[in-house]
Amino acid sequence: MSDNTQDKKKKVKKISTKLITYIVPLVTVTVLVLVAVASSMAKSRMTEMANETLESSISNQADNIESWLETNLKFFNTVKHTIEAEKPDNTQLQAMLDSFYGYNSSSPEGLYIGCSDGSFFKASESDFTASNVTDAEWYKQGITRVDMAYGTAYRNSENELVVSATGIIDDGDSDIKVIGADVTLNEISIIVNSGVKMSNASSFLVDKTDNTILAHRDFSLISSEITENSSDELISGAAKAINSGDYKTKEIGNYVVAFSEISGTDWILVSYIPTSVILKTVSQMGNLLMIIGVIAVAITVLAILYVVKRVIAPLAHITDSITAMSEGDFTITVDSSSNDEIGVMGNKVTEFVASMRNMLTSISQESEKLKDESDNSDRVSKIMFDASESQAEAMKQLNETVDQLATAVNDIAQNATTLATVVADTRDNSDKANESMKQTVEISQKGRQDMEKVSAAMSGIENANNELVESINKVGTASDEITNIVGMIGEIAEETNLLSLNASIEAARAGEAGKGFAVVATQIAKLAQTSAESAQNIGNLIGEVHKLIENAVGQANASAESIRENGELINVAVDTFDQIYNNIQESNQLIEAMIEDVQKVDDVATNVAAISEEQAASADEILATSENMVDMANNITKSSQDVADNSHELAGTSQTLTSYVQKFKI
Structure with missing residues (x-):
């Protein structure tokens, strides 16, 4: 009696509610996982595209710098070869330097020549000075080169950052002559600061020989040295990469950083863009995917609820019938109009009810005879x-x-x-x-x-x-x-037991929906x-x-x-x-x-x-x-x-x- 009371008091949950309880979290988790995977793939792809764009931008900048340097160097080499071909004396040499003055805007002071005997030649209109020719850095670099090449950047007398293109003049004279020209880095700074293709991206140029910044958007950092101990995570990370020779695109701090070597120089162009800028589109796409996912979950839940209601509806009638059977009422009529497993269950329950009616009638008659x-x-x-x-x-x-x-x-x-x-x-x-x-x-x-x-x-x-x-x-x-x-009576009891066993098997096949039916089958058994x-x-x-x-x-x-x-x-x-x-x-x-x-x-x-x-x-x-x-x-x-x-x-x-x-x- 207590077991029956406990069964009646036990809270009964609808199958539709349980299905929604199981399916909705599953669909929600699935959509969230898909959104997360899509966001991750989008982030990866956007980062890859940003890296490619940044690398393309820095490659274009490097090409522009190299082109600019090569153009200037060709002019300087042309002057050098002309002097070597003419083999002029000092007067003619002075005249030639005056004639080339003003031809190259990147070299406003024109070309100059230093000799091993300490003599120095320049254009008459040039303000360039050299007190000790043989001790000058440009002279020391020039005597090591047959063709003109760029040396280390330095600040001239006007505190402008310049780089000297120097080389030895082979004019047949026993006196060693070094021709040079100072090129200002203003044009390079323009290329470095304005040649970036990506919005919100920046670049700076570093001389790897002494880690000096040659060009930077922040003019206060020009001529400063980058070190691995810098408090700026970007500067310290760039210094570490340059010192180790690792010029692959990488994330440094909150930036994606690309490196490019400038051919013919010891310069390294560093281009960087904040990671947040790259991921801004990814975040927008993630938010959009999240909104779409929420809408998809809502639509899916409504569709599932509609389908579950339609499919599970016949089970409610069968459940009421089984409940009536568990209370001993076999006058019920079971709905078996469905053409699926639920309909089969209804048919079997109908057959069971008819069989129980016949069996109970026979038992009643035999009981009267026995009496x-x-x-x-x-x-x-x-x-x-x-x-x-x-x-x-x-x-x-x-x-x-x-x-x-x-x-x-x-x-x-x-x-x-x-x-x-x-x-x-x-x-x-x-x-x-x-x-x-x-x-x-x-x-x-x-x-x-x-x-x-x-x-x-x-x-x-x-x-x-x-x-x-x-x-x-x-x-x-x-x-x-x-x-x-x-x-x-024993045979009737055996048949009843077989019917109960069949009912238990059908209830087991019905799963959660057949628990009530299994209780009836157990009582009959x-x-x-x-x-x-x-x-x-x-x-x-x-x-x-x-x-x-x-x-x-x-x-x-x-x-x-x-x-x-x-x-x-x-x-x-x-x-x-x-x-x-x-x-x-x-x-x-x-x-x-x-x-x-x-x-x-x-x-x-x-x-x-x-x-x-x-x-x-x-x-x-x-x-x-x-x-x-x-x-x-x-x-x-x-x-x-x-x-x-x-x-x-x-x-x-x-x-x-x-x-x-x-x-x-x-």
Whole structure:
């Protein structure tokens, strides 16, 4: 009862709610994962595209710088080759320098020449000065080059950052001459600061020989040295990459940084862009994907809810039907119009309901039959009990009569012996013997009447015993019918158990939706098991009743045989008493004539004594037989009582089975 109460109190969740509970988080997580994957792929691709654009930009800047430097260098080499071809003297050399002055805007001071003897030549209009030619850095770099090339940047007298293009002049003179030209880096700064293709990207130019910044958007950093110990994470990271020669594009701090070497120089162009700028589009795309994902989740949830409602709707009716079945109502009608597994479930439940109706109807009918048969058995057992009690009472009366007969026969034997003794001792007692013989006549007459009563009682006992055997046989026939009914109940219980097993299998296939149906199947299985056990108990009881009936029949047959034997003995006793009576009559006549012939009386008395002793022995045997018949009658009475008790128990079992069936509505 408590389990049923707990089941009723247990909160029931709808399948649609559970499906939504499971599916919505799954769809949400899936969409979030897809958004995250798409964002990650977009970030990776955007970063890759930004790197490619940054590398393309820095490559273009490097090409522009190299082109600008190469253009200037070609002009300087042209002047150098012209001087070498002309082999001018000092006056001509001065004139040539003046003539090339102003041709290259990148070199506003024009070209100049330093000699190993310390002499120095420049354009007349140039403001360039050199106090110690041979110690100048441009001179030292120039004497190492045949062709003109750029050297290290430095600040000139006007504090402008310049780089010198120098080289040796081979004019056939023994004096070593170095030609040079200072190129300002203003044009390079313009290229570095404005040549970046990417919006929000910046660049700076570094001389790797001393890590000096040659060009930078922040003019305060120009000519400063970058170090790995700089507080600026970008500067320190760039310095580390330049020092290690690692010029691959990489992330440094919050920037994506690209490196490019300027051909023909020791310069490294560094271009960088904030990572946030690159990821700005990715963030926008991620937000857009998130919005799309939320909308997709909402649409998916609505679609799933609609589909679940449509698909699960038939289960609600089936659930109500199964709930009604669990409460014993089999008058329900199950909806099986669906053409899917739910429809199959409905069909199977309909078949199960029809099968249960038929089974419960059959059980009810058989229970009524069992009740009728148990009532008949009870009635027969009562009749048999009454008959056995009557038989026992008659046997008790027979026992008392036989006991009296034995007493009378013993008295006769004693009197006959006394008579013989008296006749043998003296004739004077003949009068007393005559009187005794009269008493003997009376006693023998009474004994004859008692024996006739015993014979009549034995006939009644035999008839009662025959009726008892017939009643016991009827009880045996009724027990066989009850056994057949119990077997039928056992078969019904087995079929019910199989139906319950099939219902459990269908419930297991239905999964979560079949739990309620599984409870019904379990209850039906328990009922079938109880019915089978009750049928088995009834069968065992009927078997015991059948054994008792067989014993009773055997005892009744034995009693009938004993009664027939006792009847024969009683008939013999009756004949004997007739003889005794006749003999006593003759003895009476002889006693009257005893006076005349005492010897004859003595012989007759002796014969009477012997016969009396034989009758006494016969009376003892009859008494023992009568006592056995009393015991048998008591056993029959006890067996009849057992049959009555079993009949009552069978009636109670039938009533219990009927009450089980009445719990269901069919």
